[in-house]
Amino acid sequence: MAQATSLPDTTEEQPARRYSEDAAGLGRLRAGAFTAPALALIAVFLVFPALWVLYLGITNYRLTGIAAADPKVVGIDNFLTALANPRFWNSTWLTVEFVAGSAVIGQAVLGFTIAWVLRDRRGPLRRIVEGIVILAWILPSAVVAFLWVALLDPRDGTLNAVLGLTDFAWLLDHPMLSIIVFNIWRGTAFSMMLYAAALGNVPPSHLESARLAGASNWQQLRDVVFPHIRGHVLTNLLLISLWTFNDFSPFMLTAGGPDGKSEVLAVHVYNEAVRNGSLGYGAAISTIILLINLVVAVFYLRLLRSKR
Amino acid sequence: MGVRKRSLGFTAVLAASGLALAACGQSSGGGGDTIELTIAQNAIAGGKNAAAAEFIANWVIPKFEEAQKAKGKDVKVKFVPSGVDDEQYKTKLSLDLKSGKGADVIDIDGIWAGEFAQAGYIKPLSELVGPEADSWDGWQQIPEAVQGMATYEGKKYALPVGTDGRVLYFSKPVFAKAGLPADWQPKSWQEVLDAGAKLKAAGVPVPIQINAGTAMGEATSMQGVLPLLAGAGGEVQKDGKWTGASQPLKDALGLYQKIYGGGLGDPRLQQDAKGRDKSFQRFAEGEVGILMEGDYFWRGVVNPKDGIAKMDDRDQSVGYALIPAIEPGKGIRGQDFVSMSGGALRTVNPHSKHPKEAFELLAFTLSPEALKEEAKNGSVRVTPRTDVNKELLAGDPLLTFISEKVLPLTAYRPPVAVYPQVSVALQEATSAVVGGTTPDQAAADYQKKLEGIVGGAGNIAS
Numbered sequence: 001m002a003q004a005t006s007l008p009d010t011t012e013e014q015p016a017r018r019y020s021e022d023a024a025g026l027g028r029l030r031a032g033a034f035t036a037p038a039l040a041l042i043a044v045f046l047v048f049p050a051l052w053v054l055y056l057g058i059t060n061y062r063l064t065g066i067a068a069a070d071p072k073v074v075g076i077d078n079f080l081t082a083l084a085n086p087r088f089w090n091s092t093w094l095t096v097e098f099v100a101g102s103a104v105i106g107q108a109v110l111g112f113t114i115a116w117v118l119r120d121r122r123g124p125l126r127r128i129v130e131g132i133v134i135l136a137w138i139l140p141s142a143v144v145a146f147l148w149v150a151l152l153d154p155r156d157g158t159l160n161a162v163l164g165l166t167d168f169a170w171l172l173d174h175p176m177l178s179i180i181v182f183n184i185w186r187g188t189a190f191s192m193m194l195y196a197a198a199l200g201n202v203p204p205s206h207l208e209s210a211r212l213a214g215a216s217n218w219q220q221l222r223d224v225v226f227p228h229i230r231g232h233v234l235t236n237l238l239l240i241s242l243w244t245f246n247d248f249s250p251f252m253l254t255a256g257g258p259d260g261k262s263e264v265l266a267v268h269v270y271n272e273a274v275r276n277g278s279l280g281y282g283a284a285i286s287t288i289i290l291l292i293n294l295v296v297a298v299f300y301l302r303l304l305r306s307k308r
Numbered sequence: 309m310g311v312r313k314r315s316l317g318f319t320a321v322l323a324a325s326g327l328a329l330a331a332c333g334q335s336s337g338g339g340g341d342t343i344e345l346t347i348a349q350n351a352i353a354g355g356k357n358a359a360a361a362e363f364i365a366n367w368v369i370p371k372f373e374e375a376q377k378a379k380g381k382d383v384k385v386k387f388v389p390s391g392v393d394d395e396q397y398k399t400k401l402s403l404d405l406k407s408g409k410g411a412d413v414i415d416i417d418g419i420w421a422g423e424f425a426q427a428g429y430i431k432p433l434s435e436l437v438g439p440e441a442d443s444w445d446g447w448q449q450i451p452e453a454v455q456g457m458a459t460y461e462g463k464k465y466a467l468p469v470g471t472d473g474r475v476l477y478f479s480k481p482v483f484a485k486a487g488l489p490a491d492w493q494p495k496s497w498q499e500v501l502d503a504g505a506k507l508k509a510a511g512v513p514v515p516i517q518i519n520a521g522t523a524m525g526e527a528t529s530m531q532g533v534l535p536l537l538a539g540a541g542g543e544v545q546k547d548g549k550w551t552g553a554s555q556p557l558k559d560a561l562g563l564y565q566k567i568y569g570g571g572l573g574d575p576r577l578q579q580d581a582k583g584r585d586k587s588f589q590r591f592a593e594g595e596v597g598i599l600m601e602g603d604y605f606w607r608g609v610v611n612p613k614d615g616i617a618k619m620d621d622r623d624q625s626v627g628y629a630l631i632p633a634i635e636p637g638k639g640i641r642g643q644d645f646v647s648m649s650g651g652a653l654r655t656v657n658p659h660s661k662h663p664k665e666a667f668e669l670l671a672f673t674l675s676p677e678a679l680k681e682e683a684k685n686g687s688v689r690v691t692p693r694t695d696v697n698k699e700l701l702a703g704d705p706l707l708t709f710i711s712e713k714v715l716p717l718t719a720y721r722p723p724v725a726v727y728p729q730v731s732v733a734l735q736e737a738t739s740a741v742v743g744g745t746t747p748d749q750a751a752a753d754y755q756k757k758l759e760g761i762v763g764g765a766g767n768i769a770s
Contacts, residue, residue, distance in 0.1 A: 063402045064420070065725040068427035172576050257523050258579030259739055274399050276732060 050290070056283035063277030071280065078284030087260055088285065091268035095245060097176060098183070098264050103244040106184035108237055111191025116221075119199050130192075137189030145252030148182050152253075171254050175262035179250040187243070191236055198232035199225070231304060238300035242293055265289055343376075343383045343662050345669055348401075348411035352391030359614055359687035361389055364673075367681055372672050376665075383665060395525055405429035408659045412666040413673075415469065418457035418651045419526070422725040425460040431658040432463035437667040444671055449693040453720060458653050460723060466655035467674055468692040472602045473714035474535055474647045475628045475706075476500070482597050483627070486510035493629045495636055495644070497539065497563055500598065504572040507597035514574045516567050517587045517599040521578040521739040526728075528578075528735045529721075530648055531600045536560035538646040538719050539633045544730060545722040549769035550762050553751035559634055561737060561747035568742045575742050585616065592617040600631065602650075606706045607689055614687075628706055630713060640719060649718040651692070690715075726761055733757040 057078055061071035082088045114133065118126045136144065151159045152170040160168055170178045202225050210220045226233070248266045250256070256263030256271055263271065265285065273282025347364060351357035369385045376383040388411045390397055398420060404410035406429065416424060424430045433441035442464065447455070450468060458466040480490050486506045494500045500516065507515035519532040537544065542556025551557060567573040577583045577590075588609045590596045599605070610619040610626055619625060631646055633639030639646040654673065656666045672678060679691045680700060688704045690711050691697055701707040721727055737754040741747055759765050 063399065063427075064423035064429065064728075065426045068402075068406065068423075068429075169576055171581075172579055255523070255581045257581055258576075259521070259743060275395055276729070277399075277402075 053283045053286050053290075056280055057287045058284075059280045061280040061283075063274070063279055065277075067280075074280070078281045079288070081281060082285055082288065087263070088268065090260055091263050091265045094176065094262065095264045095266075098180060098247075098250070099241050099244045101176075102180040102183035103187070103240040104237060106180065107187045107191045107240050107244075108233070110184060111188045111193075111236075112195045114188070114192045115195035115199055119196070133189045133192055136186050139186075141186065141249040142252060144186050145182070145249055148178075148185075148253060152178055172258055175254045175258065179253055179262055179264075182253060183244060183247065183249070186249070187240060191240060194232055194236050195229070198229040202228045234300055234304045238297060238304075241296055241300075245293060245296070246289070341382055343381065343665055345383060345385045345413065345660075345662060345666055346388050346411035347385060347413040347669060347673075348388040348390065349415045350390045350392065350394065350397040352389035355391035357391075357608070359685055360682075361387065363682050363685065363687070368669075368673055368678060371678075372669055375672070376668075381665070385669065393525075402427070402429065405657065405659070410657050410659065412657050412660040412662065413654060413670050414657055415652050415654050416466070417526075418468070418653050419721055419723070419727060421458065421460050421465055421653060422723050423728060425465055426725045429658070430465050430655055432465055433467075433656065433667065434464070436656050436658060436660075436663045438664070440664075441667060446671065446674055446693060449695045451694065451715075453649075453715075453718075454651065454692050456720060457651055457723065458655075466653035467670060469652040469654050469674065470689050470691050471649050471651035471715070472604065472690060473649050473710040473718050474531060474600060474602050474631060475710070475714060476631055477591070477599045477601055477605060478503075478627045478629065479591060479594060479597060480625050480627050482507065482510075482512055482594055486512065486597070490627060492627060494632045496632050497634050499632065501563075501566055501570075501572065503598065504567065508572060512595065512597045514577065514587070514590060514596040515572045515598065517573060517577070517591070517596050518564070518567060519578065519584065519587075519600070520564055520568065520573075520575075520735075520742045521583075522732065522735045523579055523581050524584045525735070526731060527584050528738055529731045530650060531602065533560055533564075533734050533738050534648045534719075534721070535600065535631050535646055536563055538640045538648065539631060539638075541633070541638055541640055543640060543719065544727075544734070545724070546769065548767075550730065550758055550767055552755035552758055552768040553748075554769075557737075557754070558747045558751050561741045561750050563634075564738055564741045565747055569744075578739070578742055588617040592619050603690065603707060603710050607687065611687075623705075628709065630717075643717050645717055647714045647718040649715065649720055729761045730758065733761065 058073055058075055059071045060067045060074045060077070062068050114129065118129060139147075149171070151157055154160060154167050154169040154172070157170075159170070160166065206224050206228075207220060210224045215223065246266055247264075248270065250262055250264055251267045251270060254262045256267040260268075266289075269282045269285050269289070272278050272285065347368075349357065349360060349364065351361040351364075353361045353365065355361075364387045369387065372385060373383055390400070392400070394417065398417070401410065401414065401416065402424075405414075405424070406427075416430070421430070444467070446467065454468045454471050455464070457471070458464055458468045476494070478488075478492055483490065483492060483503075486503075486509070488503055488506055492503065494503065504515040518536075519528040521528060524532075534544065537551075537556055537560045540556035540559035542551055542554055542560070544551055568575050568578075577587050580586060587596060587599065588605070591599050592610055601609075606622070606626070606628075607615075609615045609617050610622045612618055612620045612622050615622075633644055633646055636644045654670055656663050656670060660666045674692065676693065676696050679693065679696045683689075683700045688700055688707055690707055691700065697711055701711055721731075733754055736757070737750040740750040740753065745753075755768065758768055762768065
């Protein structure tokens with residue numbers, strides 16, 4: 001997915017001299033020398049682990065036992081096991097729910113709404129709202145998760161105290177709702193900032209003419225604002241979908257429970273690979289996740305390129 | 309030309325990064341003649357198993373270093389603490405041992421011995437250390453059953469750190485409210501259910517807490533389904549065959565159905581990621597009537613000194629009773645009462661640079677002197693040694709009860725590598741029943757999973 005870009009050839013900015021094979025070779029070598037550290041890091045930390053996961057996915061490797069000492073290649077067994085495992089499908093649908101609910105609907109819509117409402121405001125209100133939203137985003141997710149566990153506690157939680165509920169067990173009875181709300185709260189800032197910047201690019205004169213022509217707020221949004229920020233919207237949706245898809249933080253709230261009711265794919269992989277020690281099976285599911293990510297990314301990029 | 313030059317540069321950079329990364333690896337071992345040893349446990353000062361962590365740091369290490377100095381050896385020992393869930397500790401340890409890291413002396417749960425041995429993470433002590441491991445004088449003091457935990461395929465892989473037993477705890481003040489006796493000892497499952505019904509009528513929020521579901525992990529097996537299975541006359545594995553959807557399993561799951569389907573337990577607590585700790589807290593607050601647990605509950609949970617849910621009046625308020633069979637004489641081996649036991653093991657890391665000294669440290673932590681010293685700060689437990697137990701446990705009524713009444717009738721889990729996977733399938737069966745599945749259906753589903761785990765129906769007796 002990462003593309004290696006070569007540095008612009010700077011040889012032309014040198015004092016005028018005859019272009020020669022040698023110089024071109026040197027330039028290439030220099031460019032290679034500059035990009036090599038980055039490439040090496042990508043190879044060591046991204047490409048090699050990814051290939052390793054692909055390989056593990058076709059073995060019966062486990063954390064302990066015989067298969068830890070002597071793993072065997074089992075071909076597509078793990079993939080067949082996953083496809084026949086109701087828990088895997090359960091996780092897949094929950095992940096779709098999680099991405100659609102918390103990223104596409106939640107973060108993007110809420111982020112845009114806040115950016116839209118605050119677009120012409122200056123002063124303390126704007127600073128307070130932005131401060132709250134951005135603070136949620138910059139806090140480490142582990143800290144935020146602990147905060148939410150305390151907030152949502154049925155007996156001593158702040159939220160139930162504020163809402164006057166007793167013993168309403170958020171994480172046990174509504175685990176998906178809980179992690180979706182948590183993820184919206186945590187991730188809205190990114191969308192908000194992106195849309196705030198994008199809305200700054202909409203020429204005020206266009207909006208002005210639309211208003212004079214009697215366009216409603218909604219029509220202004222649809223016909224003037226959206227065409228200007230279409231690329232931003234798609235980029236935003238792509239990024240937050242992929243982030244949410246691979247997000248592991250629900251684990252810190254519910255560990256996938258109760259009984260798998262909030263076990264999104266990232267948590268399912270962890271539970272299978274780490275808690276049950278089935279590393280090969282976990283790697284196979286990771287491979288499936290990678291494929292889904294690729295499909296999602298290609299889909300968005302196609303949309304982005306079309307009708308440009 | 310250019311291509312070759314470039315690839316050369318690229319290779320050089322890759323090689324350099326590789327070297328830099330390799331330099332990030334851990335290094336151990338000391339300079340000069342100093343022998344550096346590390347000892348690791350899932351214990352941390354001020355947190356989980358705090359007393360054990362403090363004991364190692366403040367007593368074992370200085371004493372051991374001193375004793376070695378007297379022998380003319382310069383030994384430095386460092387304690388490596390952890391304070392995490394047992395599952396996380398197991399993962400960390402597995403990864404450490406896999407990559408040739410980890411402390412010289414490590415603690416593992418007895419039930420991991422088989423899978424760790426198969427993976428090559430631990431090795432027979434006599435191979436690592438030499439004959440002194442088998443001739444350790446402590447072996448004569450350790451009962452056969454307890455030695456069995458440290459043995460895999462006839463070889464000793466570790467020294468047992470201790471053993472434990474499970475009982476039914478009950479809250480005397482809560483019992484008094486429900487008109488139940490302070491010296492309660494049920495003789496059948498029905499009597500437990502009857503007590504639960506009385507507690508419910510008296511308004512006790514959680515009459516009975518018997519662990520269920522996957523959230524509690526092995527705690528569900530050891531303090532739930534396995535003692536019940538034993539009480540119904542069943543074992544998870546017998547004579548090399550695994551028990552499938554047998555009558556004892558259906559009976560055990562049936563009791564879960566009566567408790568959780570009949571409003572005598574709190575199903576939510578079983579699903580909560582922190583459910584076990586919360587059940588302890590609620591017991592201490594007088595909201596739980598009966599709770600099945602190991603002696604850890606007495607020592608580490610409601611211990612008035614340093615428990616995680618302290619009860620200042622533990623000795624007056626917490627009662628305990630033997631776990632009854634489904635009916636008198638219907639438990640395993642025809643027993644009236646049953647229990648399950650486990651325990652920790654301590655062993656030498658096969659990657660240790662100083663296995664002989666590491667074993668000396670290991671044996672030192674299990675010497676009578678050390679075990680007695682450890683008990684002085686109030687953290688008494690059932691040690692592996694009968695010579696020490698006699699003297700130590702006299703001051704603690706519950707531990708005396710465990711060693712005299714429970715251990716003679718207890719059972720151990722099968723020390724085989726696939727047991728942990730079987731255990732997860734059992735936990736899933738209890739979870740299904742608490743969620744409304746019938747015991748028969750849950751038992752059938754368990755048998756199907758079991759076939760996948762143990763290599764086909766041929767290894768299952770049903």
